[in-house]
Amino acid sequence: MPRKAAPKKTARKSKAKPKAKARTEPLLPEGSTRKLVLAGIGLALTAAVVIGAGVGIPALGRNAASRISTESRTVQVWLTRPSWMPQDTFDEVMDRAVDAYGQSIGQLGSLEALSAEPLRNVQQAMLASGWAADTPRVSRRQPTRVEGDEAAAKRNDVVIEMVWRRPVAVVRSGAFQAGTRPGLRDTAVDINADVLPMSGPPETFQNLRVILNPARTPRPTDASDVNPNWPGQDVRDAILLLQLLASEKFATQIVGIDLAEHADERRLLIVTTTGGRVVWGVPPGADGFARGEVPDESKLANLRGLVEATGQLDGGQDRVEIHWPGTVLIDDDARRGGRGGQP
DSSP: OOEESSSSEEOOOOOOOOOOOOOSSOOOOSSOSEEEEEETTEEEEEOOOBSSTTTTOOBOOHHHHHHHTTSOEEEEEEOBOOTTSOHHHHHHHHHHHHHHHHHHHHHHGGGGGGOSHHHHHHHHHHHHTTOBSSOOEEEEEOOOOOTTOGGGGGOOEEEEEOOBOOOOEEEEEEOOBTTOOSSEEEEEEOTTOBEEEEEESTTSOTTSOEEEOOSOOOOOBOTTOSSOBOOSSHHHHHHHHHHHHTTSGGGGGEEEEEOTTTTTTTOEEEEETTSOEEEEESOTTSOOGGGTOOOHHHHHHHHHHHHHHHSSTTTTSSEEEOSSSSSOEETHHHHTTOOTTOO
């Protein structure tokens, strides 16, 4: 459906994939940029994705910018899509960048290619997206030559170099985002337990592990607060444990972390792919010695031994306790509150 991004209407279309040819620059994939075709102050947009943005694109000099500012030309907005990011989420970020640039050039006209204002607007739009880990670098570049692209010599590309915030898990809780329907939602968080602008119904993000039963939820958020920190210590403790377990061979059997017993001396439960619960105990690095828990290295050894003996992280049981010295407690023994080799 056409969209407006300046005085003229916008249209979305796909770019054909260029033919392979031996050369030093990388070939661009199909639909690799957002394209803006400029004539005076007119603007037309087409949507796409970029892989490897900014590679092999030298800086654009003032003379080149001055020369192309009086001609009809194509401007492409480049931004690298992280491999883990859903396409629709990336499209929303690209929309922000293109809209920010388009709104600026409507006022500047032929001076657009010489002004830093559109670049600053794109930078601010990326910061406001909630995905930038630091201040993005936005610049104009001479385009990488693409076979069959006759407009490349006239193009003034806008390249966004940005370090992305990366989700490490989703937290399942009641909806707290402004304008969202009531009900359970999975909301992405980064390693610092900062909320990311990516949420959906339960099990939307199958490639991310889930944190269940948090004690608290963030206050209702809107566009002015895109990265609130998840309140409370329990979600941070769950993230610590997920980071510790991520490199283990049995990590593929982990669905997430259950915080249902965190109020009881910060106890963490590992949720397995078969629905079992493995009691880890206190978070990694915390002192559980006073309560009789073994150190983290021993807990990991217990988990590895259990997988080696049974092939399953939970031993095929509903509940397993691996945080006490001595015997690993399975199911009925664990339910009775046994303490392994402890008297």
